[in-house]
Amino acid sequence: MQRACLSKHDKLLNAAEFNRVFDKSVRSSDQYFTILASPNDLEHPRLGMAISKRRVKLAVVRNRIKRIIRESFRLSQQNDSADYVVMAGKLGARGTNQQLRESLEKHWGLLKKKCAKS
């Protein structure tokens, strides 16, 4: 069984790692999320989240969105090696749990194909 966000191995930890993804990436976005992806040298994928206070005002809602992202990331079972950064979109705070989950599923699929091409 594959684990979810494995402690620090599966997360982007500092500004340097985030910037690497921002500089060179493939992106996919809709009204709920914008996801950046960039291949890495490791054997497993890594996840970073950038949910700004400006986009999502309430701390409770920010936490809810993060949990859904982690949950979805875990269940999508990606065996490829790439770093992902998820950012909140315009309607990120408004979407229901189900809407957000469906949106993420779609993005994972799209990004896998894009990464494979490049």
Add this chain to the structure above:
RNA sequence: GGAGUUGGCCAGGCAAUCGCGCCAGACAGUCUUGGAUUGUCUGGGGAGGAAAGUCCGGGCUCCAUAGGACAGAGUGCCAGGUAACGCCUGGGGGGCGUGAGCCUACGGCUAGUGCCACAGAAAAUAUACCGCCUGCCGAUUCGUCGACAGGUAAGGGUGAAAUGGUGCGGUAAGAGCGCACCGCGUGUCUGGUAACAGGCACGGCAGGGUAAACCCCACUCGGAGCAAGACCAAAUAGGGGAACAUAAUGCGUGGUCCGCGCUGUUCCCGGGUAGGUUGCUUGAGGUAUGCGGCGACGUAUGACCCAGAUGAAUGAUUGCCCCGGCUCUUUUUGAGCUACGACAGAACCCGGCUUAUCGGCCAACUCCCACU
């Protein structure tokens, strides 16, 4: 039964599946021992009443500091509680409510300065618009009228506010001019720790409001904050020391050479950024019982350990029940449908305040109606 006041409590519940970070233990792997680290399993615990705003007060940490004064900021009836407070408790004054109760920035403008629109004669070193009254002169239709000199502030009018209020006496008309009661001030006595309350005597009245206006008085206050502070410590640049090379080249000191310094290589040292570790959760801790106190609270004893994340754990899905909403049904009953189920997420820790908030429960008390 209805309406209301105050205080306290809860913050949907249960089950299944998947999942997260923390702690303890066991086993296994890796590294040189201590130990560190990774994985698996078992067990334990994992958001709030406001975790929020960051408005006060402390603890803790670092920096500064002989002592004092000024400046600045804050507080402002009295007493108590507390580590401390701008908080809390009890009491007093004032205001609101039929009442239970609620509100209260509640020291001083009989120190100084400033401000007070409009209206009004006058808004403060005052003095008088219409009036009222007396004297005298003139006119007269004998009712009064006008001018001048004076006495007044009772009445009118303005205003939020006009040099105490009401009544009686008094007077030419009036006036604390005199008296009674009320208000105010001073003195004194009684009760109270005190704020204050009450009594008695005296004074005829100090002289509008405003101090969240400057200000005066009394009291309090050093600064910065866990991104505090402590430790470990890449890369890059630079500093100090030692050894070697001065073989080759160059520069400075020199007329020239040696030497010395710059320079090259290696090693060591200290400071220190990214990053990491720590601070980091046992504490002015809650809790039960007894005792003291009207109470805030204090105290003794017993058992208890109750989140510690760091690009930031505490979640998701499904089912049932509860609650809410909508529809059907004649109302009740019943049936069906429905959903981010109030406000909202710890970030060093406490004590408060303020703000947000679906709904529900408990206790005490008040008013109204009905019944006995």
